[in-house]
Amino acid sequence: MRKLDPSVEKITSEYFKSLNQAKTELVAFYFCDNEKDANECADLVLQNIKRATASSLWWYKSNNETLPQVGDRYIVTNWEGVALCVIEVEKVEITPFNKITAAFARREGEGDKSLAYWKKVHWDYYQRELANTKYFPSEDMPIVCEYFNVVFK
Numbered sequence: 001m002r003k004l005d006p007s008v009e010k011i012t013s014e015y016f017k018s019l020n021q022a023k024t025e026l027v028a029f030y031f032c033d034n035e036k037d038a039n040e041c042a043d044l045v046l047q048n049i050k051r052a053t054a055s056s057l058w059w060y061k062s063n064n065e066t067l068p069q070v071g072d073r074y075i076v077t078n079w080e081g082v083a084l085c086v087i088e089v090e091k092v093e094i095t096p097f098n099k100i101t102a103a104f105a106r107r108e109g110e111g112d113k114s115l116a117y118w119k120k121v122h123w124d125y126y127q128r129e130l131a132n133t134k135y136f137p138s139e140d141m142p143i144v145c146e147y148f149n150v151v152f153k
Contacts, residue, residue: 004028015086015152028075028083033128035079040112042078046085050109051149056126057094057142058135068092068146074110084153091147093140097126097138107147 008028016023031041031053045052060067072089082142095104103116126137135141 004076005083008077008081010082011032011075011086011152015034018041018152019083026073026075026086028081029078029147030077030079033125036115038079044074045076045087045150046153048150049054052107052145052147053102053108054100054108054143056129056135057087057144059135062076062130062133062135062146067144073151074148076123077135084152087148089146089148090127093147094142094147096140097122097137097143100143100145104145 012026013023015026024113030038031045031050032038041050041053057067059065068089070089073089074089075083076085076087077083100115100118100122102115105115106113108118108131111117111121122143126141130137
């Protein structure tokens with residue numbers, strides 16, 4: 001496990017201070033599974049272009065992870081773990097891969113923002129994400145569609 005960059009503590013403190021609330025711990029993460037994509041996605045979030053993300057439900061099950069809930073807040077970092085902003089989940093839907101909409105692909109904000117682009121890059125990603133699990137990507141695999149907004153930079 002990577003040691004947290006000091007910027008994570010700093011943004012957490014500043015965020016809760018701005019709300020006049022007691023500080024609580026927020027999970028810090030980067031998008032994707034490689035440096036190029038992680039940094040590009042973080043930049044898209046900062047530009048308010050990327051306002052959604054999608055992991056397979058099977059990844060959550062394989063990793064015994066809790067599903068995101070409306071109101072959850074997270075710190076988005078770059079690949080190196082430097083904190084960039086705080087996001088808050090506004091909506092969570094579980095949708096089969098083959099039922100993802102063009103509107104969702106646009107909200108994810110990656111590439112040319114088309115559904116065709118979304119399907120291609122996410123299919124490739126899900127193959128990597130599920131590689132060491134008992135699951136295999138399929139057209140009807142359940143996708144956890146997470147809608148979010150930046151609440152603090």
